[in-house]
Amino acid sequence: MPPDGPVVITLDGPAGVGKTTLARRLAAALGVAFLDTGAMYRAVALSLGENGWDLPEPQIAERLCRLQFSLHGSGDETALAMDEFVLGDELRSEEVGRWASLVARLPAVRECLVAAQRRMGSARSLVAEGRDMGSVVFPHATCKFFLDARPEVRALRRYNQLLRLGQTPQPLEELVEALRLRDEQDRTRAVSPLRPAEDAIMVDTSDLDVEHVFEQLLQQAKACLERREGGGVR
Ligand code: DC
Numbered sequence: 185m186p187p188d189g190p191v192v193i194t195l196d197g198p199a200g201v202g203k204t205t206l207a208r209r210l211a212a213a214l215g216v217a218f219l220d221t222g223a224m225y226r227a228v229a230l231s232l233g234e235n236g237w238d239l240p241e242p243q244i245a246e247r248l249c250r251l252q253f254s255l256h257g258s259g260d261e262t263a264l265a266m267d268e269f270v271l272g273d274e275l276r277s278e279e280v281g282r283w284a285s286l287v288a289r290l291p292a293v294r295e296c297l298v299a300a301q302r303r304m305g306s307a308r309s310l311v312a313e314g315r316d317m318g319s320v321v322f323p324h325a326t327c328k329f330f331l332d333a334r335p336e337v338r339a340l341r342r343y344n345q346l347l348r349l350g351q352t353p354q355p356l357e358e359l360v361e362a363l364r365l366r367d368e369q370d371r372t373r374a375v376s377p378l379r380p381a382e383d384a385i386m387v388d389t390s391d392l393d394v395e396h397v398f399e400q401l402l403q404q405a406k407a408c409l410e411r412r413e414g415g416g417v418r
Contacts, residue, residue: 191216191309191412193405194317197331198367198378199281200338200345202389202397206331207313209398210405212259214311219304220264221314221321222284224253224297226275227266229283237287245292253300255308273349278342278362285366288315289373298376315370318381327408329401330380333390339363 193214195207204220211218228248229237237244256263263270287293301321305312312321318328333341339360346353353359370378380386385404389397 190305190307191409192305192322192325193311193327193329193408194322194325194381194384195311195313195329195331195401196315196317196319196378196380196384198315198333198338198370199363200342201331201333202341202394203313203331205394206398206401207311208260208262210401211262211311213402214309214405214409215259216309216311217255217258217304218260218262219255219301219310219312220271221297221301221312221317222281223264223271223275224266224300225284225288225293226280227269227271228293228297229287230275230280231266232287234283237283237290237293241290241292244290245296248293249296249299251296251300253304255304255310276345276349277351278346278354278359282362282366285369289369289375291375294375315378316376318384319379320376323381326412327405328381328384329387329404330384331387331389331397333388335360335363335367337390 193210195203197203204222207220208218228251232239232244232247251266254265256265265271298321301312304310305322314321318325318330339356342363343353343356343359354362387397387400
């Protein structure tokens with residue numbers, strides 16, 4: 185990213201660590217768009233349908249690379265669309281998360297989505313959250329964060345989030361197991377596994393409330409922006 189190009193701030197980390205909430209709030213505070221790349225993997229998993237990921241990779245690429253992703257609005261109000269469909273909370277079930285983690289292992293899927301993510305990041309300033317934002321997609325990001333928390337803490341947060349969304353979560357012990365399985369899948373896959381970029385700021389959120397983490401991220405992000413040549417967000 186050239187120093188005078190759009191600002192990109194990356195937030196990576198495992199499922200249930202609070203990335204979406206924090207990235208959205210950070211984007212609102214900085215007046216830039218918010219890019220939820222998990223939603224992109226969830227949406228293509230749904231569009232391929234159950235077992236669609238068993239199709240030959242060229243066929244998958246042919247279907248997915250045609251999809252147009254676009255960002256509208258900014259901050260809290262940012263909407264991410266796949267073709268004409270705005271991606272919303274209906275994608276946030278554990279079942280769809282599990283599918284997304286399975287399709288995310290396929291190089292053809294990652295290639296199409298990474299290209300779409302870079303296109304959006306080169307067009308406008310944003311806070312991007314996912315698994316490989318700082319390590320692969322935006323290696324020259326203005327500021328990189330990697331969030332982590334103990335699995336039990338993340339499972340409880342996910343449980344409460346599903347309740348808030350009006351869904352019936354599975355029992356907490358099952359959710360801990362499901363998260364461990366998804367972590368294992370995301371951390372050990374061959375392409376772009378979940379891992380911190382070398383220059384990422386590490387934040388363990390296990391014993392911190394969301395306000396505390398948010399303040400910490402905001403201060404650090406502002407410091408990154410000041411260090412950036414010329415400073416500020418364009
Ligand atoms: O953040 P999330 O739970 O919505 O992501 C769903 C899955 O998508 C996650 O288990 C792995 C995959 N994913 C990915 O591989 N790379 C990203 N940048 C974002 C998500």
